[in-house]
Amino acid sequence: MGDGNAQLKTQLETLLRDIQRSTQSANFGLCKTCKFHTPMSDEHFYCALTKETLVKDFGTLICREHIDTH
Numbered sequence: 001m002g003d004g005n006a007q008l009k010t011q012l013e014t015l016l017r018d019i020q021r022s023t024q025s026a027n028f029g030l031c032k033t034c035k036f037h038t039p040m041s042d043e044h045f046y047c048a049l050t051k052e053t054l055v056k057d058f059g060t061l062i063c064r065e066h067i068d069t070h
Contacts, residue, residue: 017068029066032059036067 031037036049046053
């Protein structure tokens with residue numbers, strides 16, 4: 001991805017977050033980018049929201065309870 005594409009991606013993500021905040025829409029995102037995601041090992045992570053230990057691959061799924069770390 002070129003610099004222009006990376007910059008556009010960042011701008012679009014910021015725009016989406018701003019729209020979600022202004023309309024009080026629910027946030028969503030990848031599990032591994034959530035504030036509740038805590039890596040435990042190379043194979044597992046802990047979700048502080050659900051209080052579950054999950055396999056690393058689940059961290060790439062979209063979570064509707066996602067709380068952005070930004």
